[in-house]
Amino acid sequence: MTEIALDLSHFHPVLRAWFTSRFGEPTDVQKMAWKQINSGTHTLISSPTGSGKTLAALLPCLDGVIKKKQELEDIYTAGVRVLVVTPLKALNNDIHDHLIHFMAEIEETASSFEKETAWRGLTIGVRTGDTKQSTRASMLKQPPDLLVTTPESLYLLLTSPRAREMLKSVEQIVVDEIHDLAADKRGMHLSLTLERLNAWCGRSVQRIGVSATQKPIERVARYLGGWEADQPRYVAIIESKAEKQYALQVTMPEPARAGADQEAIWTPLVEHLLQLMEGCSTVLIFANSRRLCERLTLRLNDHVGHEIAKSHHGSVAREKRLEVERLLKAGELRCLVATSSLELGIDVGHVDLVIQIDSPFTAAAGIQRIGRAGHAVGSVSRG
Numbered sequence: 001m002t003e004i005a006l007d008l009s010h011f012h013p014v015l016r017a018w019f020t021s022r023f024g025e026p027t028d029v030q031k032m033a034w035k036q037i038n039s040g041t042h043t044l045i046s047s048p049t050g051s052g053k054t055l056a057a058l059l060p061c062l063d064g065v066i067k068k069k070q071e072l073e074d075i076y077t078a079g080v081r082v083l084v085v086t087p088l089k090a091l092n093n094d095i096h097d098h099l100i101h102f103m104a105e106i107e108e109t110a111s112s113f114e115k116e117t118a119w120r121g122l123t124i125g126v127r128t129g130d131t132k133q134s135t136r137a138s139m140l141k142q143p144p145d146l147l148v149t150t151p152e153s154l155y156l157l158l159t160s161p162r163a164r165e166m167l168k169s170v171e172q173i174v175v176d177e178i179h180d181l182a183a184d185k186r187g188m189h190l191s192l193t194l195e196r197l198n199a200w201c202g203r204s205v206q207r208i209g210v211s212a213t214q215k216p217i218e219r220v221a222r223y224l225g226g227w228e229a230d231q232p233r234y235v236a237i238i239e240s241k242a243e244k245q246y247a248l249q250v251t252m253p254e255p256a257r258a259g260a261d262q263e264a265i266w267t268p269l270v271e272h273l274l275q276l277m278e279g280c281s282t283v284l285i286f287a288n289s290r291r292l293c294e295r296l297t298l299r300l301n302d303h304v305g306h307e308i309a310k311s312h313h314g315s316v317a318r319e320k321r322l323e324v325e326r327l328l329k330a331g332e333l334r335c336l337v338a339t340s341s342l343e344l345g346i347d348v349g350h351v352d353l354v355i356q357i358d359s360p361f362t363a364a365a366g367i368q369r370i371g372r373a374g375h376a377v378g379s380v381s382r383g
Contacts, residue, residue, distance in 0.1 A: 007031065010038065011063045012070075014119055018102075018109040019059070023052070029240040030056040036236040037061070037172075037208060044178070044209040044221045047240035054098065056238075057174045057208045058084070058146075062122060064171070065145045069120040076120075079169030082146040083197075085154055085190070086176040095148050095176065099124045122146065127153050130318045140166060151181065151190040158196055170197065170205055175224065178209040179364055182223045191226055204228070207235070212371065213364045245380045246370055251276075270296075270303045273355065277335065280352035282328070285337045286369050287357050290315055296357070297337045309335035312342055340365070342372070354383040 008016045008026060019026070026034075029047040033056040036043040047053045061082045069076050084095060103122055110119040125144030127136065129152070139147075143166035149157070157163045173194065181187035197205055209224040217237055225233035253272035277283045287293040290313045300309040310333060312324050321341075327333040331350060336342070354373045360366035370383035 010034075011059065012066045012119075014106060014110045014113060015059065015063055015066070017113075018106045019055075021109070022105065023055075027052045027056070027240075029053070029238060030059070033057065033238045034060050036238060037206070040206055042207045042225050042233055042235040043238060044214070044217070044224050044235050045238045046211060046214045046217055047238075048212050053210050053212070054095070054176075057176075057210050058082070058099075061172045061174065061208075062146070065122060066120070070118040077169070079143050080145070080147045080166050081169055081171050083154065083167070083170055083173040084146065084148045084176060085151055085173060086148065087150065087180045087186070099146065099148070124148070127157065129153065136163075143169075151186055151193065154197075155189065155193045158193060158200060164200060167197065168201060170201055172206045172208060173197065174208045174210060176210050178220060178224060179211040179213045180368075182220050187223065191223065194226060204233075207233075209235075213367050215364070246367075247380050247382045248370060249383070266299050267303075270299050273300065274303070276353065276355060282331060282333060282351050283335045283353045283355065284328075284342065284351045284372050285309075285335065285355045285357065286342075286360070287337060287339060288359075288361070290339055292357065293337050293339050300335065300337070309337055312336055312338040314339070314341055352382065354381070356383065 008019060011019070027047075029045065030052050033043060033045050037057070037060040043057075045053055045056050047056070065081045068081070086095060103124060107121065110121075113119065123142075123144040124146045125135075125139055126148045127139065128150050131153075140162055157167060175181065175190070181190055194205070194207065207224050207226075209220065211220070214220045217239060221235040221237050222232055225235040227233065251272070253268035255268070273285070285296065287296055293311050293313050297309045297311045301307050310324050310327070312321060316324070324333070324336065328336055328351075351373045354370050356366065356369055360369055370381050372381075373383060374381040
């Protein structure tokens, strides 16, 4: 491990001071990932929730942009240098909010440095189907240094004669929750988009993959790297050996009697859910369809006589989704019923218990969902 570790001394003084004051010492996975990313190697990072995967991938990217601005000074041209691709809009918003918060802290740290320490700041943007037209237009005129987007929005950017101009400068692309994309048609489409990005930029853009759930990891690395001149590109695999503990209970409500009406079928389920929720301040319930998600939310609220639960899925209006995510992170929501829209590495704040209704269909989805509880290093995830 020490052979490939990299400490904070290689980073810009402002970033180094901010990271030390905010997090103290870097984790092992961060040190190993920073070394590979700084060398320009395509890198796949596999590490449990709470081990600092996001900054393991992004800190050297941000450092590179800052140093390039410092080196080129007046001849530096605006353009997207770092792309972050995530499977979900909610995850885009979450990463964007985190980075904006980090940047505010970094700017405050920079203000305490002497003027001799060159600092030109960093800009961050998000582009999804939710992005307003006015924001899209201003982004074309003044591109952010780092852009957070989805696979579909990246494809649309590359097919737009005007929008793709701001991507000509991309040097690194981070694919977050890569396991969710690698196994289906969305992932196949993204792999083509990555090759188109290389062709448009006229060079091999460095690829960085991040996820907590990757099996078999060698195949995910092969997917991330893709092929060039009939040979798979080399991808360095950074795998944390930190263990994550899960406490899982499999249970079911009392069966309704034969010939019972619809109400009699719902009542045992709702009562059993409320029983499981006793003593918990925040509970996240996963349903496999939007219809079941809405019906379960309605039944829970009707049963207790007030709004105890809210819904979150792809058809919920953007403003409502963002408000629900805010309430969940702030610990102001007793129960949230969601589909896969909240399955991935979104910071959901403190969740005591995750309940999965019916089968999650895949082991990876089950691990991701249960992992939303105890979302911190050393915590046990209860489901």
